[in-house]
Amino acid sequence: xxxxxxLRHPSILVFLGVLAVFTVAxxxxxxxxxxxxxxxxxxxxxxxxxxxxxxxVAMDLVWGYAGILSLxxxxxxxxxxxxxxxxxxxxRTEGIVTGTLANLPIPPTDAEISAAVATQIFGVxxxxxxPLIWAFSGSLWGxxxxxxxxxxxxxxxxxxLAFRSRVNGVYLSILTQAMTLALALYLFQNDSGLRxxxxxxxxxxxxxxxxxxxxxxxxxxxxxxxxxxxLGYLLIAWVASGKFGSVTRAIRDDEARVRFLGYSVESYKxxxxxxxxxxxxxxxxxxxxxAGIINPAELAPIASIYLAVWVAIGGRGRLYGAAIGxxxxxLLSSWFTGGRAPDLxxxxxxxxxxxxxxxxxxxxxxxxxxxxxxxxxxxVDLFEGLRPPRRRGAALGPDMGAxxxxxxxx
Amino acid sequence: xxALLEVRGISVxxxxxxxxxxxxxxxxxxxxRAIIGPNGAGKTTFMDIVTGKTRPNEGxxxxxxxxxxxxxxxxxxxxRAGIGRKFQRPTVFEDQTxxxxxxxxxxxxxxxxxxxxWRPSADSVARVAExxxxxxxADQLARKAGELSHxxxxxxxxxxxxxxxxxxxxxxxxxxxxxxxxxxxxxxxxRRLSERHAVVVVEHDMDFVRRLDCKVTVLHEGSVLxxxxxxxxxxxxxxxxxxxxxx
Numbered sequence: 001x002x003x004x005x006x007l008r009h010p011s012i013l014v015f016l017g018v019l020a021v022f023t024v025a026x027x028x029x030x031x032x033x034x035x036x037x038x039x040x041x042x043x044x045x046x047x048x049x050x051x052x053x054x055x056x057v058a059m060d061l062v063w064g065y066a067g068i069l070s071l072x073x074x075x076x077x078x079x080x081x082x083x084x085x086x087x088x089x090x091x092r093t094e095g096i097v098t099g100t101l102a103n104l105p106i107p108p109t110d111a112e113i114s115a116a117v118a119t120q121i122f123g124v125x126x127x128x129x130x131p132l133i134w135a136f137s138g139s140l141w142g143x144x145x146x147x148x149x150x151x152x153x154x155x156x157x158x159x160x161l162a163f164r165s166r167v168n169g170v171y172l173s174i175l176t177q178a179m180t181l182a183l184a185l186y187l188f189q190n191d192s193g194l195r196x197x198x199x200x201x202x203x204x205x206x207x208x209x210x211x212x213x214x215x216x217x218x219x220x221x222x223x224x225x226x227x228x229x230x231l232g233y234l235l236i237a238w239v240a241s242g243k244f245g246s247v248t249r250a251i252r253d254d255e256a257r258v259r260f261l262g263y264s265v266e267s268y269k270x271x272x273x274x275x276x277x278x279x280x281x282x283x284x285x286x287x288x289x290x291a292g293i294i295n296p297a298e299l300a301p302i303a304s305i306y307l308a309v310w311v312a313i314g315g316r317g318r319l320y321g322a323a324i325g326x327x328x329x330x331l332l333s334s335w336f337t338g339g340r341a342p343d344l345x346x347x348x349x350x351x352x353x354x355x356x357x358x359x360x361x362x363x364x365x366x367x368x369x370x371x372x373x374x375x376x377x378x379x380v381d382l383f384e385g386l387r388p389p390r391r392r393g394a395a396l397g398p399d400m401g402a403x404x405x406x407x408x409x410x
Numbered sequence: 411x412x413a414l415l416e417v418r419g420i421s422v423x424x425x426x427x428x429x430x431x432x433x434x435x436x437x438x439x440x441x442x443r444a445i446i447g448p449n450g451a452g453k454t455t456f457m458d459i460v461t462g463k464t465r466p467n468e469g470x471x472x473x474x475x476x477x478x479x480x481x482x483x484x485x486x487x488x489x490r491a492g493i494g495r496k497f498q499r500p501t502v503f504e505d506q507t508x509x510x511x512x513x514x515x516x517x518x519x520x521x522x523x524x525x526x527x528w529r530p531s532a533d534s535v536a537r538v539a540e541x542x543x544x545x546x547x548a549d550q551l552a553r554k555a556g557e558l559s560h561x562x563x564x565x566x567x568x569x570x571x572x573x574x575x576x577x578x579x580x581x582x583x584x585x586x587x588x589x590x591x592x593x594x595x596x597x598x599x600x601r602r603l604s605e606r607h608a609v610v611v612v613e614h615d616m617d618f619v620r621r622l623d624c625k626v627t628v629l630h631e632g633s634v635l636x637x638x639x640x641x642x643x644x645x646x647x648x649x650x651x652x653x654x655x656x657x
Binding site: 239242243244246247249250253254256257259260261262263264265267268271 | 506520574
């Protein structure tokens with residue numbers, strides 16, 4: 001009796017359509033499968049951008065819908081990357097080491113191979129043994145499970161402690177910042193078991209696929225990222241629609257009232273927080289093989305703040321707004337900071353965008369917050385003609401005289 | 411008549427100020443009761459204690475046939491046990507439609523995962539329409555709650571309480587800020603509610619209480635000063651002294 005989700009919310013269909021067209025277009029223009037108009041590194045940048053968009057969509061669920069301004073989302077993103085990175089590093093190093101040792105007169109034992117791999121990986125931090133947390137690093141499925149389990153469990157424990165104590169608002173934001181900072185500082189240590197500040201590298205080389213080449217691999221990852229973004233978007237749109245979404249938005253607007261309706265606010269927040277953490281972690285697991293390297297700097301508090309800025313600029317409370325914000329701002333940011341943007345000569349001063357981009361971003365964040373709280377996605381309303389009349393408080397005329405300016409929108 | 415809610419000797423103080431002082435109170439099934447009292451008499455604090463928002467320093471709050479203590483339960487558990495609350499200023503979810511507001515309040519499983527799987531059924535749609543009819547919002551279902559007038563918001567909130575299907579309704583100043591016509595409609599609504607639910611109304615306005623025509627409890631400085639019909643309590647010299655004398 002009910003129309004399917006995508007028909008009730010046509011914006012989902014539009015989003016998926018645009019995503020599909022984008023993916024096909026990039027494929028046709030890529031070096032691996034098409035004309036080569038888009039360089040392999042650009043394909044990677046676009047693929048990474050899709051992962052960031054997925055993280056932003058998850059952030060929008062947490063912030064825009066449930067009202068939890070989490071400034072630690074990138075901790076989950078990076079943890080997802082670390083988990084997949086462990087397998088990538090071990091499997092690849094194993095391949096190289098086996099190749100070298102095969103030339104010895106006596107074939108090496110498994111223990112010898114394992115020791116050689118460990119020396120190879122942990123030599124930089126002065127160790128030659130696998131730390132305990134690498135127990136599953138030999139198994140792709142094991143590490144894939146950890147991509148979901150480790151960030152999910154962290155979010156569960158952190159969220160349970162924070163929500164149960166009814167930590168709210170700015171205090172919760174500070175707490176999430178502290179979480180990602182503490183994790184980053186821990187991972188910076190050499191004996192944390194994840195190669196300290198060296199991080200994990202060489203992740204762009206996928207074991208067993210050396211023959212494929214980066215031109216094609218980059219497109220494969222773009223496909224995977226687009227698929228993940230599409231599915232993640234659908235999942236979150238489904239969660240945010242219907243009664244669950246209704247309760248979530250109600251919690252954002254008046255938490256105490258929701259309690260008196262009989263809903264356990266804490267469990268709802270926890271479900272939303274853990275779900276978002278898991279989706280973010282999957283985005284991270286797809287991002288870092290395209291980036292090639294991950295180190296603890298990725299967990300810096302500023303990274304999570306950027307995510308919030310993207311969502312704010314794109315328009316929070318709308319999933320496509322978050323995705324638009326992430327794509328727009330992160331691409332613009334890599335253009336400006338990549339040194340390719342021409343300097344602006346003002347005569348008395350030369351504006352170097354590499355230095356001034358941050359100022360621009362900060363300024364536009366302030367401007368958006370003050371003058372366009374709906375962000376970039378407010379432009380969609382403009383197209384649909386959903387603009388509140390601007391009468392500066394004057395009456396709206398005889399037929400709509402009873403309505404306030406804001407009400408007259410619908 | 412066995413009591414639905416029994417409050418025994420509760421006291422609570424905030425920073426040394428005794429907001430509730432050895433208060434005892436009882437209400438039976440399907441009873442309509444008005445609580446009156448001057449500002450600071452502890453009316454709202456009393457509601458906060460029953461609904462779990464505030465914990466008393468001493469005393470007992472017992473609920474239902476099994477005389478279960480409410481003091482060990484949190485707000486959402488108490489709400490699920492069957493106590494609904496209406497706040498002084500209308501608190502509806504302004505960003506959502508009337509029908510979404512009512513659907514949220516509809517009695518159904520409250521856990522996150524069952525809500526995630528919840529789908530509107532013919533029954534639920536009909537129930538929402540019926541509730542909207544009952545509180546006079548039948549033609550406003552698709553409107554955002556934020557667009558309703560003050561009085562309509564109050565009714566929507568009462569409708570949401572009905573949707574919860576509680577056994578006891580606590581209503582805080584339902585007539586505040588209403589026009590005369592809206593007050594009369596609210597009186598009728600409350601009287602009709604009390605046919606199937608126990609209702610406690612906290613109110614300032616004497617005329618409104620008179621129209622409710624029910625047993626009245628007068629609170630003063632955190633304890634019960636007098637109880638009985640409105641005529642009985644208004645004849646009480648102490649009541650006249652602390653309450654009516656000032657008006």
